[in-house]
Amino acid sequence: MLKVLAARFQQGFRTVGYPDSPPTTPDRLRGLPVIREDLCQKGCQQCAEVCPTDAIVRDKGLQIDLGRCLFCGACAEACPAGAIQFSNDPRLAVSRREDLIIGKTGIKLASEPARQIFGQSIQLRQVSAGGCNGCEVDINVLTTVVFDLSRFGIKIVASPRHSDGLLITGPVTQNMKSATLDTFAAVPTPKLVVAVGTCAISGGIFRDHAEQNNGATGLLPVDLFIPGCPPHPITILDGLLRLIGRIKEP
Amino acid sequence: MSITSYVENGRPIAFSAVPCLAFDEFQQQIIEAVAQHWRVCSFFGMETANTSGSSHQPLKLIAVLASESEKRLAVLSTQVESSFVSFTPACPQFHMFEREIAEQWGVTPVGHPWLRPARFHAPYRDKMAQWPDLEQKLFHIEGGEAHEVAVGPVHAGVIEPGHFRFQCHGEKVFHLEISLGYQHRGIEKTLPGGPHKKTPYLMETMAGDTTIGHYLAYCQTIEALQATKVPPRAHAIRAVGLELERLANHTGDLGALGGDVGYLPTSSFCGRIRGDFLNMTAIICGSRLGRGLLQPGGVRFDLDTPERLDKLLKAVEQAKTDTNTAIQLLWDSPSVMTRFENTGRVSREACLALGLVGPAARACGVARDVRRDFPTGQYLIEKFPTEPCPESMTGDVAARALIRWHEMHDSLRFLLELLPKLPSGGIAASTKAITACQPDALVVSLVEGWRGEICHTAITDSHGRFATYKVVDPSFHNWIGLGMALRDQEISDFPLCNKSFNLSYCGFDL
Numbered sequence: 001m002l003k004v005l006a007a008r009f010q011q012g013f014r015t016v017g018y019p020d021s022p023p024t025t026p027d028r029l030r031g032l033p034v035i036r037e038d039l040c041q042k043g044c045q046q047c048a049e050v051c052p053t054d055a056i057v058r059d060k061g062l063q064i065d066l067g068r069c070l071f072c073g074a075c076a077e078a079c080p081a082g083a084i085q086f087s088n089d090p091r092l093a094v095s096r097r098e099d100l101i102i103g104k105t106g107i108k109l110a111s112e113p114a115r116q117i118f119g120q121s122i123q124l125r126q127v128s129a130g131g132c133n134g135c136e137v138d139i140n141v142l143t144t145v146v147f148d149l150s151r152f153g154i155k156i157v158a159s160p161r162h163s164d165g166l167l168i169t170g171p172v173t174q175n176m177k178s179a180t181l182d183t184f185a186a187v188p189t190p191k192l193v194v195a196v197g198t199c200a201i202s203g204g205i206f207r208d209h210a211e212q213n214n215g216a217t218g219l220l221p222v223d224l225f226i227p228g229c230p231p232h233p234i235t236i237l238d239g240l241l242r243l244i245g246r247i248k249e250p
Numbered sequence: 251m252s253i254t255s256y257v258e259n260g261r262p263i264a265f266s267a268v269p270c271l272a273f274d275e276f277q278q279q280i281i282e283a284v285a286q287h288w289r290v291c292s293f294f295g296m297e298t299a300n301t302s303g304s305s306h307q308p309l310k311l312i313a314v315l316a317s318e319s320e321k322r323l324a325v326l327s328t329q330v331e332s333s334f335v336s337f338t339p340a341c342p343q344f345h346m347f348e349r350e351i352a353e354q355w356g357v358t359p360v361g362h363p364w365l366r367p368a369r370f371h372a373p374y375r376d377k378m379a380q381w382p383d384l385e386q387k388l389f390h391i392e393g394g395e396a397h398e399v400a401v402g403p404v405h406a407g408v409i410e411p412g413h414f415r416f417q418c419h420g421e422k423v424f425h426l427e428i429s430l431g432y433q434h435r436g437i438e439k440t441l442p443g444g445p446h447k448k449t450p451y452l453m454e455t456m457a458g459d460t461t462i463g464h465y466l467a468y469c470q471t472i473e474a475l476q477a478t479k480v481p482p483r484a485h486a487i488r489a490v491g492l493e494l495e496r497l498a499n500h501t502g503d504l505g506a507l508g509g510d511v512g513y514l515p516t517s518s519f520c521g522r523i524r525g526d527f528l529n530m531t532a533i534i535c536g537s538r539l540g541r542g543l544l545q546p547g548g549v550r551f552d553l554d555t556p557e558r559l560d561k562l563l564k565a566v567e568q569a570k571t572d573t574n575t576a577i578q579l580l581w582d583s584p585s586v587m588t589r590f591e592n593t594g595r596v597s598r599e600a601c602l603a604l605g606l607v608g609p610a611a612r613a614c615g616v617a618r619d620v621r622r623d624f625p626t627g628q629y630l631i632e633k634f635p636t637e638p639c640p641e642s643m644t645g646d647v648a649a650r651a652l653i654r655w656h657e658m659h660d661s662l663r664f665l666l667e668l669l670p671k672l673p674s675g676g677i678a679a680s681t682k683a684i685t686a687c688q689p690d691a692l693v694v695s696l697v698e699g700w701r702g703e704i705c706h707t708a709i710t711d712s713h714g715r716f717a718t719y720k721v722v723d724p725s726f727h728n729w730i731g732l733g734m735a736l737r738d739q740e741i742s743d744f745p746l747c748n749k750s751f752n753l754s755y756c757g758f759d760l
Contacts, residue, residue: 003582004515007575011519026529028536028551052448070451072542088536126408130435132756133410134458134539137528140408144521158406175370175432176411179403205451211371211436230458230539233525 015148016234019247023090023234030071030086031232037061037104040083047075047084053198053205057101066092066107067100067201067217070229090232093239094225097217100201110224113245121153122244124194125163125187129180130212131170131204134230135197139167141233154240160184165192165223171203171212172219184220194224194243196236201225253283253315253324259624260470262691265709268312268325276328277335280313284341288317288324289605291696291705293347295355296718297375298329306331307375309357312720314694314707318623323694336362343605346726364389369431369759374439389427391417396424399741403432410755416741423744426736428729433759441719445472445687454541457723457757459499462491462531462540463699464721464757467706470626470695472546475687475710480627482673484548489628490668491531491543493661496700497569498527500609500654500661503752504577507651510746511589519576523569530565533558548678553669563669570662577655590648594735594747597645606731608702608724609657610751613649615641620698632668634698635660650750687714699724701754723757 016024025031040062048056055068056075062083064075076084094100095110128136142149143156157163160183172180184193195216198204203214213219226239241247255269271279284290292314297307311334312327328334336359337344348359349368356373359365366387390398397418403411411432417425437452453468454461466488473480505520528538535543535551542550553559580586596606601614611618621634635657643649687710695706702724711717732751736744 003579007515007519007579010575011522011572014522026532026536028534029532030536030542050447052451070541072451127404128408128410128433130433130756132455132458133754134455134461136408136410137459137539141521141525141528143408144525145518146522146525156408160404170433171435173433173435175434176403179411179432183404205448205455206435206437209436209440211434229541232538 014145016146018234018237019241023238025088025090025232025234027088029088029090029232030073031235032087032089032092032107033064033076033102034085034087035062035064035102035104036083036085039081041081044080046078046080050074050078053207061103063101063103065101066227067097067225068198068204068207069227070198070205072229090234091238092227092231092235093242095223097201097222097225100225100227109250110239110242111248111250113243120244120246122165122192122240123155123157123163124165124167125160125183126156126167126169127180127183129168129170129176129200129216130173130206131197131199135169135199138230138233139169139196139236142237147233147237149237149240152241152244152246154244160186161188163187165194166220167194167196168200168216168220169196171199171206171215173212177213177219180216181219192223192243193220194226194239195222196226197231198227198229201227204229253279253288253326255324255326257323257325257692257694259323259620259694259696260474260626262474262688262693265690265692268327268692270310270327270329273328273330273334276311276313276326277337279326280315280337281340283315283317283324284343286317287319287602288315290314290341290343290347291316291323291694291703292707292720292722293344293351294707294718294720295351295357296709309355311351312707314705316624318618321623323624323696325692325694330357333358333360335360338362342603343727346730367431369434371431371434371436388415388429389417389425391424395419412755414744416736416744418741421740421742423736423739423741426733428733430729430755430758433756435759437760438719438721442716444716444719450545456721456760457754458539460495460699460701460704460723460754460757462488462495462543463697463704464723465544466492467695467697467704469544469546470697471693471706471708472687474693474695475691475708475714476546477688478547478679480548480679481676483552483675484677485627486668486672487534487549487553487677488544489632490665491534491540492697493665494527494531495540497658497661498524498531499700499752500658501527501573501577503749504580504651504654506749506752507590507647507746508580508586510749511586513580513583513586516576516579519572523572523576526565526569526572530562530569533562533565545678547680548676550678552677553672559669559672563666566662566665566669570666573658573662577658580651587648589746590651591644591646593647593743594739594750595644595646596731596735598641600734601645601731604730604734605727607727608698609650609653610702610728610731612639613643613653614645615639615643618703620696620703624696632664634664647746647750689714701725701752702728721760723754723760725753725755725758728753729758
C-alpha cells in the first residue's frame with residue numbers, strides 16, 4: 001500500500017490543459033495544412049503526382065481534401081514553391097464532408113453542437129471496421145489520465161444500446177459491413193455517427209480496394225468528420241468537444 | 251539436413267538460385283529440417299507460367315525457413331497443381347499458411363485437419379470456380395452439459411474486430427476457436443507490379459501499432475534490391491524508433507494486464523506512460539506512430555538540434571523512472587501475481603510445435619529474437635537481448651508479463667546509451683527511382699517487431715517489379731498460441747490471456 005502511494009506521488013499530475021489552454025503538440029506534427037495559392041506555379045502538378053491518395057484538388061486553384069489526406073507531407077516536400085506547408089495545429093474536425101476540402105481560406109471547423117438533444121454529455125460506442133488499429137491507439141489514450149475524456153461527460157461505452165452514437169474507424173471492410181450496420185441499428189434514436197480517421201471518411205490508403213467500402217461516409221449519416229492518419233488525440237478530443245458544444249469557436 | 255539454399259536477412263539472391271524441388275523431396279526436406287528445430291517463417295503460393303499444358307494453372311510454393319541454432323535462413327520451392335499433401339499433421343506450424351494458400355489459390359492441402367478460410371475473402375484467381383471443400387463451420391463440442399459462448403466481432407472495448415468461439419463445460423474452456431478476417435482490406439493483392447507510390451503507405455498500415463516494424467522490413471527489402479548503403483546515423487535512428495515502438499506497446503500491455511486483474515494503479519500509470527513513449531516518437535518525426543519516420547535508404551527526420559536530442563533523452567530518462575515505479579508494483583503485489591501465475595500456460599513443446607515467435611515464444615523459454623539471431627543495421631553492433639531467456643520460463647501470463655518487463659529494461663538501457671553518442675553523418679543515402687530494383691531476385695527481410703518476427707519476402711520479375719510480396723505478421727504465427735493458452739482455463743480468464751498476447755487483427759488479416 002505504501003509503495004502504491006509512493007508511486008502515485010512520484011507519477012504526479014499529468015492531465016493536459018486543453019481546452020482551457022492552447023493545444024501543445026510536437027513541432028513536427030503534420031496538422032492543418034497552410035495553402036499559399038499565390039505561390040503555386042501554374043501548370044505544376046508535382047504535389048498531385050506524389051500524393052498517394054489523390055487528395056490534391058486542382059479544380060479551383062489549389063485545394064487539399066483532408067478527407068483523403070494521410071498527412072504524410074509528401075506534397076509539401078515536392079512543392080518547389082512552398083505553396084503547401086503543414087502547421088502543427090491539430091484542430092481539424094468538421095461537420096460537413098465538403099468542409100474538409102480546404103484551400104487558401106483555411107478550414108471551417110465544426111462549431112455547432114450536433115443535436116441539441118444530447119445536451120452536455122455523450123456516450124459513444126466505438127466500432128473498428130477495418131483499418132490498421134492506428135486510430136484505435138489514439139482513441140484509447142483519450143480515456144487515460146492525460147486526456148481524461150470522462151471529465152467532459154464523454155464516455156466510450158460497451159454496448160450500442162447504452163450509447164448515443166458510433167465512433168467509427170476504418171474503411172468499413174466487406175467483412176465488417178453487416179456488423180457495422182447492425183451496431184448502428186442497435187443504437188437508440190436519435191443517434192450520431194463520428195468518422196475518425198481518413199479511412200472512415202474516404203477509405204484512406206485502402207480506397208477503391210474491392211474488400212472495403214471507402215469508409216462510413218457512404219453507408220451511414222456522419223455528423224462529425226475527424227481527419228488524420230491517424231488523428232492526433234487532441235484532434236479527436238477537440239472534435240468531440242465541438243460535438244457536444246463545449247468548443248464553439250470556428 | 252540436406253537444405254543448402256541459404257539466404258541472409260536483407261540480402262538478395264537470384265530467384266533462379268532457389269531450388270525448385272519435386273514435391274515429395276520438398277516435403278521431406280522441410281519435415282526433416284523441422285525435426286532439427288528449423289521453423290517456418292513464411293510459406294506462400296506464387297502464380298507461375300503454365301508450361302506443362304496441364305488444365306490446372308500451376309502454383310509455385312515457396313517456403314522460408316529459419317534455424318536459430320544454426321543462425322541461418324533457407325528458401326526452397328516446389329510446384330503443385332490442384333492439391334498437395336498437407337504438412338500440418340507432421341508440422342502443425344504450417345496449419346495457417348496452408349489455410350491461407352487454400353483460400354487464396356484454391357489449392358487443397360490434402361489431409362489438413364481443420365481446413366477453414368483464414369480471412370473469408372474472394373479468391374485471387376479470377377476463374378476459380380469454388381472453394382476446394384473448405385470447411386466453413388466452427389469447431390463444435392456436442393454434449394448435454396457442453397455449451398458455447400460466442401464473442402465478437404464487435405467487442406466491448408476500443409479494440410479491433412474478431413470472432414471468438416468458446417466450447418465450455420461450465421466455466422471451463424475446452425477449446426477456443428479464433429475466426430478472423432474482419433479487418434481484411436486486401437493489401438497483399440495490390441502489391442504485385444509495385445512498388446507503386448501507394449506501397450510505402452500500405453506498409454505503414456499493415457498494423458498501425460507496428461508502423462516502424464513493418465516499414466523497416468519493407469525498407470530493408472528495397473535497399474537490398476537496389477544495393478543501397480544506409481548511413482550509420484540512419485541505422486541508429488531506425489533502432490531508436492523500433493525500440494520506442496516496443497517500449498510504448500509493452501508499457502501499454504503491462505498496464506492493461508494490471509487492469510484486467512483489477513489492479514488500477516499500474517493500469518492508470520501505464521496508460522499514460524505508453525502515450526509518453528508515443529510522444530517521443532513524435533518528437534523525432536511528428537507522428538506518434540512513427541508514420542513517415544523511415545524511408546528506403548535511411549530516415550526522413552534527423553535529431554538535428556541539441557535541443558531536440560536533449561528533449562528526447564530527458565523524456566526517456568523520465569519514462570525510465572516512471573515505468574520503474576509503475577510496473578514494479580505488479581511484482582510487489584501478491585494479489586496480482588496469484589492471478590498471473592499458472593494462468594494461460596503454453597508449454598515449451600507446444601510453442602516449438604506451433605512455431606510461436608516474439609515475447610510469446612520467449613515466455614515459453616524459446617529464445618527467438620531476430621535482433622540476436624539474424625541482426626541487421628544497428629543490431630549488428632548492439633547485443634539484444636542482453637541475456638537470452640532461460641528455458642525455465644513458465645509460459646504463463648506471468649512469464650509473458652516478465653519477458654516484456656525484461657525487454658523494456660534492455661530497450662531503455664539501449665536508448666540511454668545510444669542517444670548521447672549517435673553516429674554523425676547523413677541520414678539517408680541518395681534515393682534511387684522507385685523502379686530501379688534488381689530483376690529476378692528474391693529477398694527475405696526480417697525485423698523483430700514488438701510482437702515478434704516480421705517477415706517480408708519479395709520476389710521481382712524480369713523488370714524489377716514485385717512478382718510477389720508476401721507479408722507475415724508475428725500474429726499470424728501466434729493466434730493459435732492464444733487458443734492453446736485458453737485450454738482448461740476459466741472463461742473469465744480470457745481477457746487476461748488475450749492481453750498477455752495482445753495480437754494484431756489487422757496484421758493477420760492484411
